[in-house]
Amino acid sequence: MNKKIKSKITPIIGLQWGDEGKGKGVARIASSLNKKDLIVRFQGGNNAGHTIWHDGQCYIFHLIPSGVFGQAQIHLGAGMVINPGALLEESNKIPPAIDLRARPKKTFFLKRMSVSSHAVLTLPTHLLLDTVSEYNKGKKKIGSTGKGISPSYTDLTLRRALRVGDIFYKDFKKKYEALKREHQETLWKVFGYKVSGKELKTNEKNFWRGIKFMRKLNFRESAEIVAEALAEGHKVIAEGAQGALLDVRFGNYPFVTSSHTIASGVGTGLGIPPEYIGGAIGVLKAYTTKVGEGPFPTELGGKKSRIWCRDKRVAEEKEKFPNPNLNSQDEFEQGVALRQAGSEIGATTGRLRRTGWLDIPLLKYAIRMNRATELVLTKLDVLNGFRKIKVCVAYKINKKKTEKIPFDLSRVKIKPVYRSFPVWPGKLQNYGKKLPKEALTYVKFLEKTLGAPILYVGTGPEEHHVVERYWR
Numbered sequence: 001m002n003k004k005i006k007s008k009i010t011p012i013i014g015l016q017w018g019d020e021g022k023g024k025g026v027a028r029i030a031s032s033l034n035k036k037d038l039i040v041r042f043q044g045g046n047n048a049g050h051t052i053w054h055d056g057q058c059y060i061f062h063l064i065p066s067g068v069f070g071q072a073q074i075h076l077g078a079g080m081v082i083n084p085g086a087l088l089e090e091s092n093k094i095p096p097a098i099d100l101r102a103r104p105k106k107t108f109f110l111k112r113m114s115v116s117s118h119a120v121l122t123l124p125t126h127l128l129l130d131t132v133s134e135y136n137k138g139k140k141k142i143g144s145t146g147k148g149i150s151p152s153y154t155d156l157t158l159r160r161a162l163r164v165g166d167i168f169y170k171d172f173k174k175k176y177e178a179l180k181r182e183h184q185e186t187l188w189k190v191f192g193y194k195v196s197g198k199e200l201k202t203n204e205k206n207f208w209r210g211i212k213f214m215r216k217l218n219f220r221e222s223a224e225i226v227a228e229a230l231a232e233g234h235k236v237i238a239e240g241a242q243g244a245l246l247d248v249r250f251g252n253y254p255f256v257t258s259s260h261t262i263a264s265g266v267g268t269g270l271g272i273p274p275e276y277i278g279g280a281i282g283v284l285k286a287y288t289t290k291v292g293e294g295p296f297p298t299e300l301g302g303k304k305s306r307i308w309c310r311d312k313r314v315a316e317e318k319e320k321f322p323n324p325n326l327n328s329q330d331e332f333e334q335g336v337a338l339r340q341a342g343s344e345i346g347a348t349t350g351r352l353r354r355t356g357w358l359d360i361p362l363l364k365y366a367i368r369m370n371r372a373t374e375l376v377l378t379k380l381d382v383l384n385g386f387r388k389i390k391v392c393v394a395y396k397i398n399k400k401k402t403e404k405i406p407f408d409l410s411r412v413k414i415k416p417v418y419r420s421f422p423v424w425p426g427k428l429q430n431y432g433k434k435l436p437k438e439a440l441t442y443v444k445f446l447e448k449t450l451g452a453p454i455l456y457v458g459t460g461p462e463e464h465h466v467v468e469r470y471w472r
Ligand code: IMP
Pocket: 017, 018, 019, 047, 048, 049, 142, 143, 144, 145, 146, 147, 148, 149, 150, 241, 242, 246, 255, 256, 257, 258, 291, 292, 293
């Protein structure tokens, strides 16, 4: 039956390489939603890491939508890959008191959470396949998070995946063992890697605990729960994970994740028609970061930074650079200083995130793909202390100026064309709910160049650390 809809889904999409601060955006929106509104994840798995500061405490969500703080329904959609052990672990970290508005009734968040039976299960052997195949790629590695995401999606297209709905069938264990054997065979025959029983033991124990936990959850068909909410005119937020430039088809392939991270992924990830999807809110950080390998035209320190971030951990960097200078003449050091100022450490892997200036050509590419009609600018406060910042407004390729994104960023030599902006004196938060003139110039330049209004600007880690511009 075709239901008439009274509202549309709002996708919240990262416009860079992930880690734009979407979690905070969703959490902020979630705090104003009511019980019948809905927040859904439509792709990805626990490779995502959404950091939320709430009441002075830091939470990192990997599978559960960041909107868990409010009172809206939350849904883990069909397009996701779910590691049951990881879901259980994450759920256990959320105290019942997180349901602040529901506290009088003590409604635990699991009561308003549902899962799609169509989502794919991540098995312990998927994690091994991920890490072993990455290791074997040597210098050509992607820099995956090691959470088994690519092998899980691969099994879906190979038409042998186990899906969430399978956990209720009597033959689930048998099917699990058969797929595990196939994975072990691949590990041995393709990579010469022999899996020891011991190695899988802990992960398998967690997997089966997770399955037991999942059997007690609420299950809903993604398309149905969404259509119901839209038919009644409720708000539906689709919380993107990763970012547009990591989309499996339209990102910087092969340095991408394995799902569709762009707004049209909402359709296939939930099994809904395109007309259900409204304009997206695009989230961008005031500068750029990237974890893992792949081209990054505006990276501060270029290749040196890429190799440093691949090989070093936080403690080593802190020891070598206890006090890096944001205004150093050395771009590599500037990159280190920016990373430390913005705490740019992978929320899922603890890796150092590569840092660089904002890249307008890439942002325009992402905005076009997502039809981002509104923007959110995050972490502007991290630029406190710079004397001036740069923005890449075009590329020079073979001496020709262009804004066009080449088919393969890593096969061309790109020289970014920069424009500089002065930075405000002191800290952004000292200006209260107004932006200093230098910040306003930067924000207005972005709005004009990117062709969309910036709803609010992030000026600190907590939900209330924002300056609203067009917030509804
Ligand atoms: P995978 O998704 O674990 O296979 O990793 C593929 C690429 O996407 C790697 O470069 C990862 O660093 C990157 N990636 C995956 N998830 C995230 C995320 O949530 N934020 C930023 N980068 C991510």
